[in-house]
Amino acid sequence: MAAGSTAAGGDLHGLLALGVLIAAAAVVAAVGRRVGIPTVPLYVLGGVLVGPHVAGAVGVPSIAPAEVLTLAEVGVVLLLFFLGLEFSIDRLIAARRKLSAAAAVDLFVNFPVGVAVGLLFGLGPLGAFLVGGIVYISSSAVITKSLVDLGWIADPEAEPVLGVLVAEDLVIAVYLALAVALVAGGSPVDALPRTAVALGFLIALALAAQLLAPRLAPYLGTSDEDLVVRTLSVALVISGLALSVGASEAVAGFFVGVGVGATPLHDRVADRIAPLRDAFAVVFFAWVGLNTDPVAVAGVAVPVVVAAVVSAPTKVVSGGIAGRLYDLSPRRSLRTGLALVPRGEFSLIIAALAATSPDPTIARVIPAFAVGYVLVMSFAGTIAMSEADRIERLLGVVDG
């Protein structure tokens, strides 16, 4: 996501811009949380309010997205770094029999639904591919928080829910690597060498993460301060290099996380970097808001509603099948499905990628669609979880 904003304007600069942006996100989140809306879309909303399309349009000082672009990129890198950190290939292999089937159902049900919606609304093959990703990927942040808040984390459905999320992490790493190459576009003659270099970089990084990371771990230092500074520098240098060779900085961040996760430093790094991730992720979400024109979101209301109406039930079904594959009762399987409905941060990362597309339709429509869709789905999914009892009775799914 290089500077791809078409939005003009912005009177606030530097430190003040960043401060106002984070403050807006914090205020909206504080208000919205009272009515039970998850925080991810609220941060986006905070960004929308102080961005050029709302504050700028009414003549109040606003923030141009470019002001905080780099910090937003740090947010993306750290979000994916954390996925990598929690990602364990051994765990995936240990649960492969149940999980591979559950993950396959998840992918082959929900991705095509998104692709179909994209095609239905004339977004072309690339647009459909991007909508497919946005619709497919559930939100680890929103779902994990809801599982903990509602106490489902102690129930058997937590296992397939978190298992599917981990499998999605791997899929999204591959997907983003592909999507970056496809979005850059250009003639096949131009694209091929560039794509080869980008994919080569990521593959080399993935191998390094598996093979070299444990040996490099001692160089990350012993004190907490060294650990934070050095881990951050490794993550940013490598993801920055990825960006410069046309590869996905997010995927690079993911593999750096995998590498660190494979070392004994795993827990301490997670502990120390988590607050940084939280802070920079807020900047990223609010930055997405800065880029978002509410009028454009209203303009894609129909595709958003159609996508929501179709893809919420399909997630419930695919999640329900995952629950059955884990030998859960019908009621718990339904809960597994309901829990997987919220979409969030990863859909927004795909949106940010789409915004860099040279195709003006994709650059304009897909991000607006993603923001609208995430607003609806994160809210609807959270409500579905907290009202699970009622939904069970409504559907007549009660364990005897």
Next chain:
Amino acid sequence: MTVYESDLPGVGKKHEIELDGEERLVVVTHNTGKREVFRRKNADSDSVKLFELSDGLARTVGTVLEGAYFQPVATENIDTVLGGDALIEWYEVPDDSELAGETIEAADVRRRTGASIIAVEHGDEVTPNPDPGAGVRAGDTVVVIGSRSEVDSFHATFIESGGGDDVDVDADVLDGSDDGGS
């Protein structure tokens, strides 16, 4: 009793401990160190959250549960086996014990039973290594050391005769531990 462990990626770890029948105690240990404890009646019912503890508090509570401060063992009284045949036991002195109102010397504890009294607890006041002339009152807790047969003999002579039994938990044993910070 079986304990089931499972990973909660992005959250931490979960341990399920089988209780009576189908009931299970579920402990969720977050990566942040927070512990949440749930109870689930059976496989079909939802877990009900009992309480949560910070990392430091959880360790302190865990240490108490483990019995590091106080161990009511399966035998009738608390005892601490020292190895070989030697052990230490705690007894509350019943009202009608021969020991009640006597000094250790007058009750002739050592000669009659072979066991020695190594401490007397009277309310909050603990007298370690009491003099032979030290008095023991009904309701005091005496800490006795000896071989198993000597300790049994002490029990038969001074405790059983009166029907006194287990010690009440004495808070000052725990005084050394603060809340562990939270």
